Amino acid sequence: MKFRCSHLDNKDLFSKSDPFLRISRIVESGGSVPICKTEVVNNNLNPIWKPLCLSVQQFGSKDNPLIIECFDFNSSGNHVLIGKLQKSVADLEKLHKDRSGANLTFPSSHQGHEKVLKGQLFVDQFCEKQQYSFLDYISSGFELNFMVAVDFTASNGNPRSPDSLHYIDPSGRMNSYQRAMMEVGEVIQFYNSDRRFPAWGFGGRTGDGTISHCFNMNGSAGAFEVEGVEGIMSAYANALHNVALAGPTLFGQVINTAAEIAGQSISYNRNKYFVLLIITDGVLTDLQETKDALVRASDLPLSILIVGVGGADFSQMEVLDADNGRRLESSTGRVATRDIVQFVPMREVHSGQISVVQALLEELPGQFLTYMRSRDIKPHPLHVAPTSA
Helix, strand or coil: CEEEEECCCCCCCCCCCCEEEEEEEECCCCCEEEEEECCCCCCCCCCECCCCCCCHHHHCCCCCEEEEEEEECCCCCCCEEEEEEEEEHHHHHHHHHHCCCEEEEEECCCCCCEEEEEEEEEEEECCCCCCCCHHHHHHCCCEEEEEEEEECEHHHCCCCCCCCCCCCCCCCCCCHHHHHHHHHHHHHHHHCCCCEEEEEEECEECCCCCEECCEECCCCCCCCEEEHHHHHHHHHHHHHHHCEEECCCCCHHHHHHHHHHHHHHHHHCCCEEEEEEEEECCCCCCHHHHHHHHHHHCCCCEEEEEEECCCCCCHHHHHHHCCCCCCCECCCCCECCCCCEEEEEHHHHHCCCCCHHHHHHHHHHHHHHHHHHHCCCCCCCCCCCCCCC
16 A cells, blocks of 8 residues: 655644654554554655555454554654544545545544544555465475585595594484585475485585586586485585595685576576575685675575584674675675575584574575565466366
8 A cells, every 4th residue: 555645734843744654453452553654754744655565464354443643753752643543444445446535633632522634644556465375386386496505615624534524424423514405405305396406515626626616516517416315415425535625615606506597497487496505614705706696696586595514603694694684785786685595503403492494494485485476476376176076
């Protein structure tokens, strides 16, 4: 809905009011609970606000009464009431259809009476959209495609040494890298029909003697996909025998490669959404290049889960996660379309505070839905087989 007001009373002495709207739902006890508010329009008695989105969960039913209050904003927090009215969502829809305004009222000194004001509220836009859930998409055939990238930098320690983060224990006890690949892969492969996953390494010296920041873990020059989680685990063990640990720690190339695959899929299959798992032990050398890659990738059907292993300082990863509400910004000043990164330190997993899967599933559905809604991609209608009599 898009609201505007006209002829509001002025509450400021030396300028005009700075109005904003607050919408509240009336609860059973008779009180009211605020459910949303508009931005403040400065110095204006005929304000037009940006569109507001109200969900059915917020207002309950189209016939439930809502209290719409217009305040003059004060930085002290003591906002001054300009006027208010009570309307249901159905009433607001009618105002829009009739292109008519509703007069604001103001509590009068006479008890029970309200003064009708000259100021009016108008609904310039009103539209209803069905909001689909993550499950609606998955159950109608949308798929999550898993990709993994593993850190082969020297800071992990010699893989033959038991204190290395890459040590493969003969007893079968998994190291942090194996555990992260297994836990995330087993969940994601459930949402994927072909179970073929790209598996890369970065920061290692490959067979030809060059240090690569995106090489195929299975050792193949052309085919980067492996079969299932078992294929990932096998390719990882194989790479530890054939790749020398080197450095530095660079994410940019791996993210760009994953983004290229996600970008190509848009033209032929909009049912796919990609999840890149990056497992790393270290501090990034290419922080700004990584930010640039993530900002570019934020327009694509891609989410990235970074798992930090070992005891390094992972404060950079928290910056990439952008959970503080500040979206990433590229070196050219472009801001990410949406947050696509989730970071989990494996030490918190080991201490039992959180599981890798729990961390992934906390943010992935929201990231998936933000992408689908921004592209107006809807779930496929489910075809129900006719029942026989």
